[in-house]
């Protein structure tokens with residue numbers, strides 16, 4: 082019997098086999114969970130479907146989080162096929178590329194709106210849509226980054242979005258506690274994924290994290306997957322509203 086045997090849940094944010102969401106999915110499946118997946122668009126469906134099927138997923142649905150109807154459709158399909166569910170993983174972020182390059186004060190109103198909508202508001206709408214389908218004892222986890230609380234060079238509007246995301250975690254946790262539903266975030270150290278590719282300062286970020294982290298190494302998708310597994314499992318029944326750092330200790334040691 083695994084930690085997640087008999088539990089069902091959905092993972093938003095797999096793009097490819099480097100995705101943090103994929104590291105989480107593998108850990109959950111290994112622990113016995115039954116998984117559903119979403120993908121952003123048809124181009125990504127080609128990547129995501131074979132990965133999902135390799136973990137025996139039967140429910141694989143499109144969802145652009147900017148589209149409320151798609152989000153509603155995902156959870157009504159889950160209820161139809163599964164009844165109630167146990168967990169939700171939110172591993173989604175996006176900002177316009179130029180906003181991660183230009184000085185922060187140059188961020189356009191539309192760039193700010195897009196980053197906050199996709200990277201932060203989506204947790205709120207996802208939680209709202211999940212609520213009627215989540216069992217008491219259910220658990221929601223999102224992914225965040227240290228740039229929410231420090232001015233990390235180039236992270237810019239994404240840092241503002243992650244601050245909103247982390248605050249949303251606390252407000253959602255406060256509201257849903259009485260329903261027996263927990264909401265937490267995992268704050269991961271830098272990991273080479275699609276969302277990290279093409280960012281000029283990223284290599285430097287990896288080097289500094291490796292050198293200054295107490296563990297003297299980068300964290301992996303597996304490390305993040307295992308921490309997320311804990312937060313989604315009944316090992317964490319007393320834990321909600323937390324920002325849980327999985328960054329090799331960089332956060333506390335490198336201040």
Ligand code: NAD
Nearest residue numbers: 094095096100101145146173174224269271272274275276
């Ligand atoms: P990734 O590119 O593999 O995942 C990002 C996902 O967001 C992709 O699957 C993409 O399809 C999805 N996405 C973007 N816009 C979307 C939309 N409108 N609707 C639905 N999905 C959308 O990269 P990743 O690094 O695995 O990112 C996952 C999460 O982890 C993000 O929240 C990111 O901020 C966070 N994170 C990443 C790192 C890192 O260094 N890679 C560190 C800490 C936190």
Ligand code: 0WE
Nearest residue numbers: 174175176177178226234235236271276277280
């Ligand atoms: O959250 C992230 C990355 C989020 C992200 C990345 C991209 C690149 C491609 C959001 N939107 C886009 N849009 C694109 O067009 N991380 C935590 C990884 C990351 O990104 C950085 C970092 C780190 C760490 C950007 C600058 C500095 C550090």
